[in-house]
Amino acid sequence: MERVYNFSAGPSMLPLPVLEKIQKELVCYGNSGMSVMEMSHRSKVFEEIIQGAEKLLRELMDIPDNYKVMFLQGGGSTQFAMIPMNLFKNKKADFVKTGQWAKKAIEEASKFGTANVIASSEDKTYSYIPVLHKEDFSKDADYFYITYNNTIYGTRYTELPDTGDVPLVADISSNIMSEVIDVNKFGLLFAGAQKNVGPAGVTIVIMREDLISEPISGTPTMLNYSIHSNAGSLYNTPPCFAIYAAKLVFEWIKDMGGVKGVQAINEEKAGILYDYLDASNMFKGTVVYKDRSLMNIPFVTKSDELNAKFIKEATDSGFVNLKGHRTVGGMRASIYNAMPVEGVSKLVEFMKKFEVDNK
Ligand SMILES: *Cc1c(COP(=O)(O)O)cnc(C)c1O
Numbered sequence: 001m002e003r004v005y006n007f008s009a010g011p012s013m014l015p016l017p018v019l020e021k022i023q024k025e026l027v028c029y030g031n032s033g034m035s036v037m038e039m040s041h042r043s044k045v046f047e048e049i050i051q052g053a054e055k056l057l058r059e060l061m062d063i064p065d066n067y068k069v070m071f072l073q074g075g076g077s078t079q080f081a082m083i084p085m086n087l088f089k090n091k092k093a094d095f096v097k098t099g100q101w102a103k104k105a106i107e108e109a110s111k112f113g114t115a116n117v118i119a120s121s122e123d124k125t126y127s128y129i130p131v132l133h134k135e136d137f138s139k140d141a142d143y144f145y146i147t148y149n150n151t152i153y154g155t156r157y158t159e160l161p162d163t164g165d166v167p168l169v170a171d172i173s174s175n176i177m178s179e180v181i182d183v184n185k186f187g188l189l190f191a192g193a194q195k196n197v198g199p200a201g202v203t204i205v206i207m208r209e210d211l212i213s214e215p216i217s218g219t220p221t222m223l224n225y226s227i228h229s230n231a232g233s234l235y236n237t238p239p240c241f242a243i244y245a246a247k248l249v250f251e252w253i254k255d256m257g258g259v260k261g262v263q264a265i266n267e268e269k270a271g272i273l274y275d276y277l278d279a280s281n282m283f284k285g286t287v288v289y290k291d292r293s294l295m296n297i298p299f300v301t302k303s304d305e306l307n308a309k310f311i312k313e314a315t316d317s318g319f320v321n322l323k324g325h326r327t328v329g330g331m332r333a334s335i336y337n338a339m340p341v342e343g344v345s346k347l348v349e350f351m352k353k354f355e356v357d358n359k
Helices: 015-025 044-061 075-087 100-110 227-229 242-256 258-279 303-314 341-357
Strands: 067-073 091-096 112-121 143-147 168-169 189-194 203-208 296-300 331-334
Touching: 015 100, 015 242, 044 258, 044 341, 067 227, 075 143, 075 168, 075 189, 100 112, 100 258, 100 331, 112 143, 143 242, 203 227, 227 303, 242 258, 258 296, 258 341, 296 303, 303 331
Parallel strands: 091 112, 091 143, 143 168, 168 189
Antiparallel strands: 067 203, 189 203, 296 331
16 A cells, blocks of 8 residues: 555644655664563653654754743643633733634633633634734733634734733644644644644643742642642653654654744745635635645535535645545645645646546
8 A cells, every 4th residue: 555645634744754764664673672561660761752753853852941842641631721820810811812723722721711712703603813903902911812823714913913911722633733833922822732743642841930820729639730740741641652752753853954944844835725716616725825734724615516526636646635624624734844735736637637637
């Protein structure tokens, strides 16, 4: 069986050199005589892996020294609750509602205090990033929350809100390390690994040190940032294998010229697909031009029947997981870091042919 071009929104493609390295090291890692899956998380060998992963992440994302890095479990979805539980003091935060993931974060925060929605793009199926007016921001908010890249709807912020002294918190699950992000602008960043960083199982949290404090009373130990931070992500057994795989992805990103190098390739890939969507008489992108994502590109034809025909024929030709999210319909191509330029060019060639054949 040959490998396909996998446009899945997540879990998604991993770089082939990373998979091959995992295969090579799977049974016997280095001189340890065992697999990473089998070793103690307190062993010297694993210590080198987790510390190496953090060091590379810090280097690649240019994370300042006053930020803590944590490798946690529970996915992005656990962060929706963990953030309010740890950051709520006035028990109030501002949110921009740009899709399902923002909505879930709002719902979780509402359980612990006031989740104030200051802007939303729900009126047009989240196909744009709303304009934010500073006078709507709450001065006494504990944080200001955005979903940086909206995986389902294919939008992203190209300009960040200026929240002054209120810490900016961002869900970067689907754009971590795909473009340069200035960590200094944020109080907290988090991402599940399974889109751009590695296999599912590890969640990365990057948090300004001074924001780590006593959580609200009743917070379980496992949901307390200071516990994980003080223990260097080794309070309990971390997702060892996922951290190891993420480290290999970081090494691959470094080889690709770092986040800057990868961003240039991502801009090229997205450009190839958007240029065709803009020129096509059959396929149309669904997102407002200025808010288009580099990672997730939703598009449609004029009918559900034609969409279904396209998805079927594309799948048969080795372009898989192009079906759009159930709330948007149509198609979505997720072209994360690991998708090569060739995968996108070949998809566009296939779309061009489909357009001619189905006139
Ligand atoms: C996938 C995704 C999530 C959910 O992540 P889980 O790890 O499945 O909990 C949250 N936010 C965004 C932006 C995502 O793309």
